[in-house]
Amino acid sequence: MDGVVQYVRRPGIVDLGWGHPDPGSLPTGEWAEATGEALRRFGWTALTYGAGAGPGPLIEWLRANLAEVDAAAPRASEVFVTGGASQGLEMVCALLARPGDVVLVDAPTYHLALRIIADREVDLRPAPTDDGGILPAGTEELIRRLDSEGHRVAFVYLVPTYGNPTGASLDGNRRRELVEVAARTGTTLVEDDTYRELTYEARAPRSLWSIAAGGPVVRLGSFAKTVAPGLRLGWITADRSFVRRLVDRGFVDSGGGVNHLAAVTMAQFGASGRYARHVRTVRELYRTRRDALVGAVRGQVPGARFRVPDGGWFLWLGLPAGVDARSLLAGAERAGVSYLPGNRFHLDPGAGSDRLRLSFSLLAPDALAEGAQRLGRVIAGAVAAAQL
Ligand SMILES: Cc1ncc(COP(=O)(O)O)c(C=O)c1O
Numbered sequence: 358m359d360g361v362v363q364y365v366r367r368p369g370i371v372d373l374g375w376g377h378p379d380p381g382s383l384p385t386g387e388w389a390e391a392t393g394e395a396l397r398r399f400g401w402t403a404l405t406y407g408a409g410a411g412p413g414p415l416i417e418w419l420r421a422n423l424a425e426v427d428a429a430a431p432r433a434s435e436v437f438v439t440g441g442a443s444q445g446l447e448m449v450c451a452l453l454a455r456p457g458d459v460v461l462v463d464a465p466t467y468h469l470a471l472r473i474i475a476d477r478e479v480d481l482r483p484a485p486t487d488d489g490g491i492l493p494a495g496t497e498e499l500i501r502r503l504d505s506e507g508h509r510v511a512f513v514y515l516v517p518t519y520g521n522p523t524g525a526s527l528d529g530n531r532r533r534e535l536v537e538v539a540a541r542t543g544t545t546l547v548e549d550d551t552y553r554e555l556t557y558e559a560r561a562p563r564s565l566w567s568i569a570a571g572g573p574v575v576r577l578g579s580f581a582k583t584v585a586p587g588l589r590l591g592w593i594t595a596d597r598s599f600v601r602r603l604v605d606r607g608f609v610d611s612g613g614g615v616n617h618l619a620a621v622t623m624a625q626f627g628a629s630g631r632y633a634r635h636v637r638t639v640r641e642l643y644r645t646r647r648d649a650l651v652g653a654v655r656g657q658v659p660g661a662r663f664r665v666p667d668g669g670w671f672l673w674l675g676l677p678a679g680v681d682a683r684s685l686l687a688g689a690e691r692a693g694v695s696y697l698p699g700n701r702f703h704l705d706p707g708a709g710s711d712r713l714r715l716s717f718s719l720l721a722p723d724a725l726a727e728g729a730q731r732l733g734r735v736i737a738g739a740v741a742a743a744q745l
Pocket residue numbers: 376440441442443444467516521549551578579580581586589590591
């Protein structure tokens with residue numbers, strides 16, 4: 358598949374680094390059926406320039422779906438269909454961030470969002486955090502200090518639900534307090550809600566967007582994890598004036614609604630019941646894989662420290678004292694296993710070297726077990742060497 362897909366297979370390596378879906382889970386047949394149905398249902402309207410905010414039938418279906426998986430549903434005027442969470446973030450940056458602005462981010466956080474934001478030539482800084490995630494009072498203090506020093510804080514970015522890389526979620530009190538801080542300081546929260554529907558134990562916590570009700574939260578959603586990343590399809594919920602500004606972008610005026618054919622096909626994929634069935638299937642698949650990796654890491658990795666993630670795709674593994682995630686990587690790959698070192702998810706290159714991100718989405722349970730066994734041997738070797 359050279360030149361077709363992003364993923365690069367390295368023979369002999371159990372690669373726990375990729376946050377990609379299981380290829381076998383991607384709904385090629387069902388998507389083909391939905392495409393045929395969408396073309397018959399929408400006719401030529403599927404193939405021309407689409408409505409700026411996205412096609413009405415998708416927005417209606419999304420509203421109904423969000424009413425089920427979140428504490429509140431947006432109004433139609435509060436939804437904008439995007440080319441996925443990454444493209445949504447790119448558009449949000451275009452509206453909110455000017456070169457030289459400060460953008461605060463959770464730490465650790467989704468490493469590739471850092472790249473999208475950094476493309477704007479902004480001053481990226483970590484918000485204060487502890488083991489429970491971002492600290493609202495500390496963030497308020499930091500925003501006020503930056504403000505008094507003459508900086509403009511463009512927004513705060515975070516993944517509060519089944520975060521990448523931690524798998525953890527911000528608790529209800531911090532969610533409320535953070536929304537209050539944003540309202541008091543006039544700061545926008547950019548909530549990346551990509552993993553909401555990949556929940557393995559219970560309903561996901563309510564979104565920051567639903568707490569803010571027309572307030573200072575722009576929420577990014579995606580179909581990349583629930584259906585397929587190749588669709589490059591997602592959405593934003595935000596207050597209607599923000600959605601109007603998105604619709605007003607020259608890029609939309611010129612090209613029409615973002616990714617229109619995929620959007621009308623998704624409307625059909627949703628309305629036909631395929632989406633609900635597919636999400637149930639992948640939730641089960643990834644729950645099984647999470648359990649396989651958790652069990653294997655517990656059994657095979659000496660001194661493993663982690664919280665069992667109750668959603669998302671990642672296990673955030675703490676290393677024994679004295680073992681450094683970056684120094685370990687070359688030896689791990691020689692031993693046939695790979696991962697992403699924790700530093701990749703921090704702005705400060707010195708932070709996070711005591712952690713690894715292990716992804717359980719791509720590989721089958723036996724490969725996950727083999728990867729954990731190899732990793733366990735490499736870590737045990739590093740611990741022994743550190744004690745010499
Ligand atoms: C937190 C987070 N946001 C966004 C994305 C990318 O989303 P999309 O494929 O919709 O651009 C990912 C994918 O790994 C992610 O983990």
